[in-house]
Amino acid sequence: MKAPLVLAAAMTTVFALLPYFVPPYYVGLMIPFFGYAIALLGFNLLFGYTGLLSFGHAMFLGIGAYGTAVMTGFGVKSFEIVLVAVILTSAAIALPIGLLCVRYVGIFFGMLTLAFGMLFHSFLFKFYYVTGGDSGMRVARMNILGLEFAKYNKIEFLTGPFYYYCLGLLVIAGFIMWRIVHSPFGLHLKTIRENARKAEYLGVHVRHFRLAAFVISAAFGAIGGAILGFRVGLADPDLVYWTQSGQLVFMAVLGGFANFFGPIVGALSYILLQDQLQSLTEYWRFALGAILAMIVIAFPQGIAGLVLQFKSLVAGRSA
């Protein structure tokens, strides 16, 4: 139980010191990482712990981003109020959708969530007068913790105060998720993943638990979306497209969804990988696809799995 705590503390320290050592460009690159990492913590509660693969999870990122855009449009200045609002909205939307989706598992669950995601996308795309269509909605700058940071320009603000703010959010979100998956509730979810029928025999309301996991993961997704929207200053429908949902699954698998920290590792590796590939070649999608194929075929445990294997190898040798 101690090791993960040490690991988390070490990681947090590294990230806290990061702005002093790396160029601002890479510091700025960490903002989407924080956003995706928080969203993936939620996604993995559903995928890794409950065994439900959602192929429409980008919808909740979209709700976070568009919710932020709408709120700033109404003149809300406080990012905390926006966060609370998008979390509640996302959970409220996830509840009826989840009620329908959790009746299915496997490929049907994936397809139904994909359909809902695309429904939301086409709403954003087609209802131009509400959502701005393909040009999206602007997200105005907000204050954090009631502080304006007016003397910082946008870049300085993002790489300075907002960086630490998001790091703090990730730590809090990680802590909450750690408590969730290690609570009796989390154990229920794992039981359902391993053997849903047996869980039912033991008196677990399988659907209730799946629904709860769905709603929680939607709330985490909205936080991630709000961060992404804030950073770009825009909420656009591309964020909700099904390929974006695929990208989330990609990150989870890249990092290793069987491990608690896997999705965070996955988000970081994906962001850095994409950035490097994009600067190297115009055909970065091909490279990403090839990497994904390789992971799926040869390393289904992802990066976290490889690290653990390496560790047990070393431990086995020394023993």
Add this chain to the structure above:
Amino acid sequence: MSAFANILAGGVFHAAVLFLVAAGLQLVFGVQKIVNLACGSFYALGAYFGITFIGYATQFGVSPWLMLPGLIVSGMLLGFIGPPIERLLRTVYSRDESFQLLLTFALVLMFQDVFKFIWGANPRSLDSGYLIYGTIGAGDFSMPVYNLLVILAAIAIAGGLGAFLQRTNYGRILRATAENRVMAEALGVDVRRIYSAVFTVGAVLGTTAGALVVPTAAASLDMAIEFVVEAFAVVVIGGLGSMRGALIGATIVGLIRALSIVFFPEFEVIAIYVIVIGVLIFRPAGLFGRTLA
């Protein structure tokens, strides 16, 4: 009223193309139990290759009247990509379906850049007009004969596939493999070859559909990822793995799209997903699917 008939005819044309792709998806799912996200990429590949193929054919002085058969041939030629991709997928047959889905997603990403590399980022279209076949019509209603021929070709393929699966020996073996892979293998069926063949046929259905659509629409990088969700909608409405379902589902989606463009343009795409969700709620296995275990 004739405008309405024109739009309806456009819907049926769209449905015919959708059916071909969805039939490929169904065949592969029915036998191999894999949902192939890359079916849209096969469709786009067929479209791009069709343009190149017809372009060369025209240079060599092939009569433009041979465009339709030429496009079908170009779609069939692409069948060669089937076996190697099936070989790749073979590595994950025994794994969880999320891995299978992800591997086909990886293919989607890779194909996207292959198209960009070979054919460039700008949309490509066929220069020679498909109106050489003329149009038919009555009063204000008119429809290019080419579209009609494609619809007829799709119906013929539907009938041919049905007859092949129901009446021939090979079709019976296919259905037996779909039913129970292990038992079929025990009875001496070479399942590997069946899988390879089925996947190739599925891919060819997609590439042919793409080739056939290209005289009427441009080939673009987005068409792969846009079309796959529509094909998904078709198979969900019709029921995963059912050929009849693909036919009905494609008709529904094609017509709904056409009708909503007339009446509520905003609902063009939304209407499809509303139906998909409705079907999944009330008939989880789709209109013609089997009940879930």
